Amino acid sequence: MSRIVFAAAAASLAFAGPALADERQLTRDGVTYNYTIAKQGDARILAGTASLGGRFRLVVKDGWVRGHVGSTPVSFAEPKRTAQVTVASR
Template sequence: MTRFLIAAAAATVAFATPAVAKDRVFTHEGVTYAYTATPTADALVLEGKASKGGKFRLVVKGDWVNGYAGGARVSFRAPKREAAGAVLVAQR
């Protein structure tokens, strides 16, 4: 779950620009992810739950993503957008 959640966070980081929290839901390989993306003064907070794997909370600040997914601490460099608009997925 964590690896896929990282990809979802990458997509959110690359394309999220709302000024208020926005509910998001998607399903991948039978697992449904529901979360909010809430911008703060200097970060983007992603909080939610996966139907398998539990809760997650990721804080995107600058070039880094820190938080918890499925009870495990995660930290990784936020992916950058390519010129064509595609997202590079962070690898562990």
């Protein structure tokens, strides 16, 4: 179960920013992810490591995420994007 949660968190990294960069880092729920996003055709490939010691490689294409977290294969629907809202205060 924890590998699926890890994979879902890693997949959500694809939506952390619209631009592709060489190396990215994100900390979520106390876990730091170091990863890259590569575009291959109409697919995005996320590959990296987590501070928990796990490696992952996920392919996001056609609304699905497929790949491996450690040696465990994973496959699930792509997380829905959420819009960022900026609220002005007086």
